[in-house]
Amino acid sequence: MDEFLAWHFQSHPIVAAYLGADGYDHTLGDFSAAHLQAVEQEERRWIARLSQSQAPTPDDAVDRDLVLSHLRGSVAMAQWPTWRRDPAFYLSPVFTALNTPFQQRLKPEPELVSAAVAKLAEVPGVLAACRANLDPTIASPLLVQRGLGQARTGRHLLTVTIPGLVEDDGLRAKLAAAAVPAAAAFDGLVAFLEGFTCGGSWRMGEELYSRLLRERELLGYGAADLHAKGQKAWADLDGRMREVATRVDGTHDWRAAMESLMDDHPATLADMRAEYEAETLRAREFVRERDLVTFPDGEECLVQPSAEYARPVLSVAHYLAPPPLGSSRTGIFFVPYTPDGFTPEQVRQRLRTNSRAQMPSIAVHEAYPGHHWHLSHIAGNPRTVRKVFRTPYFTEGWALYVEKLLHEQGYFDTPATELAHLDCRIFRAARIVVDTALHCEDMTIEQAEEFMSTRASLSPGTAQGEVNRYCAWPTQAPSYLTGALEIERIRQAYDGPLKTFHDTLAGSGGLPLGLAEKAVLG
Incomplete structure (x- = not known):
């Protein structure tokens, strides 16, 4: 495992730096076609080698199988080469590598600026690789337009936003000067x-x-069975929501009830951030009072506006974990601000999909005991590979599982918040249906947008942003409810205290669910 991780970090320095590994924060790495093809071949060699290895303990077997699942997925994706299809393959890592260190501020400012200057010098090369590698015969216009929206934020991010995070005048000027060639490349x-x-x-x-x-x-x-699971889950939740809706507005029409609840929302984006911060603190105290999990020492969850470069492509709340290989336990819950060019009506629609009834579920999901607690907790796992590789089918599944857990514990204590909690869940069931249908050629984009705006309580604009994301990120959207259902199944088979189950399962990492079951049940 140590030998494999050394190779993996050397091949993916942005990932290594993001995870907190030492020595990788001054480079973006090689994005040339030759390097990417060489990495694929080396992954195949690692699969052959690890498949023949004997694991001396059950935990070692889980580690080996975790790496094999990652490698097999990566090799499978070689027939669908993202680096030839999607500009985001180049843009998102660059933005993450340059912006995240200043958001987390885990090192002294001179070190952050020195690393950023080195990486800025490599930006023109990475973007040149993007231009050289995109294949017009397989690249999708939809993905190119999505990447174009990201690329247009590059100049402002590098020359204004990031230098604006630097307090020292001289260091700020140094960083701004280094950003000029990178901005021109954008x-x-x-x-x-x-x-x-x-x-x-x-x-x-x-x-x-x-x-x-x-x-x-x-x-x-496979996909067909997953699609059927999504349809069944949606139908089951639809029945439950009809009953709860009668306690909200006296009718069985839960969509109309949710529409009315969404009219009660913060007045501005800044107010939305402040109210999310208050709800995050309330969720933390509730979880502590109920003694549902063990809190890591020193954990803290900040609540901040979403990063400028993420606003064109992410229309929902999201979370940035502390580097699991480092000592920090401070994470960031990003509130979904709109891009600067949005109209007042578009901003209002974003606020409506973050209504006061919905905020409790979202804060639980992103912070306590959802992503922030989970990813802070696994940072204490002594097995390095468990902190390096994780799947959204566990991490997103866990965050949706704890929404239901807190519902069972009485956190959503009004008909409005209970209905919103169920709406968050039926939204994830709709994601399963739509994502599988889109990528298996059973649904058009227009049909998917209509489905998400009529079978879940999304505004047309938010539904459009969601479907755009599904097109660019196949298999991710179903991870939420699929993972939650698998975790609920494992919990039913576990014989022990609830808190112990949570600490053990979440502490095992972010494993594929079959491995998570082995790690917990043996």
Whole structure:
């Protein structure tokens, strides 16, 4: 494992730095086609080697199988090469590598600026690789337009936003000067993408989708079965919500009830952030009072506006974990601010989908005992590989599982918050239905947007942003409810105190669910 991790970090320095590994924070790495193809070949060699290895303990076997699931998923994706299809493959890592250190501020400012200057010098090369590697025969216009929206934020982010986070005048000027060539490279990429003509599809197809579910997620079923699970879950939740809606507005129409609840929302984006912060503190105190989990020493969850570069592509709340290989236990719950160019009506719609009835569920999911607690907790796991590789089918599944847990514990104590809690869950059931249908060619984008705005309480604009995300990130959207249902199944088989179950399961890492079951039940 140590030898494999050393190779993995050397091949993926942005990932290594994000995780908190020492020695990787001054480079973006190699994005050339030759390097990416060499990494794929080396991954195949590691699969062969690890498949033949003997694990001396059950925990070692879980570690080995965790790495194998990651590698097999990566090799499977080689037939769907994101680096030839999607500008985000280059843009998102660059933005993460440059912006995240200043958000977390885990090192002295001179060190942060020195690392940023070194990485800025590599930005033109990474963006040149993007231009060279995108294949017009397989790149999708939808993904290119999505990447174009990200690329247009590059100049302002590098020349204004990030330097603005530096307190020392001299260091700020040094960083701003180093950003000039990188910003020019972003201008060039924007011009390139504006004129880039391509004709590929964003649809993954059922064969690869099912392979990823079986080999990477270790679920034991494919896309068709997952689609059916989503339909059944949606129907079950629809029945429950009809009953709760009668306690909200006296009718069985839960969509109309949610529409009325969404009219009660914060007045501004800044007010939304402040109210989320208050709700996050309330959730933390509730979990502590009920003694549902063990809190890591020194953990803290900050509540901040979403990063400027993320606003064109993320329309929902999200979370940035503390680096699991470092000592910090401070995470950031990002509130979904809108891009600067949004109209007042678009801003109002964003506020409506973060209504006061919905905030408790979202704060539980993102913070306590959802993502922040979980990812702070696993940072204490002594097995390094468990902190490096994790799947959204566990991490997102855990965050949705604890929403239901807190419902059982009485946290959603009004009909309005209970209905909103169920709405968050039926939204995840709708995601399963739509994501599988989109990528298995059973649904158009327009049908998917209509489904998300009529079968879940999303505004048309938010539904559009959601579906755009599903097109770009196949298999991720179903992870929430799929993982939650699997965790609930494991909990039913566990014989022991609830708190011990939570500490043990969540502490095992963010494993594929089949491995998580072995780690907890033996």
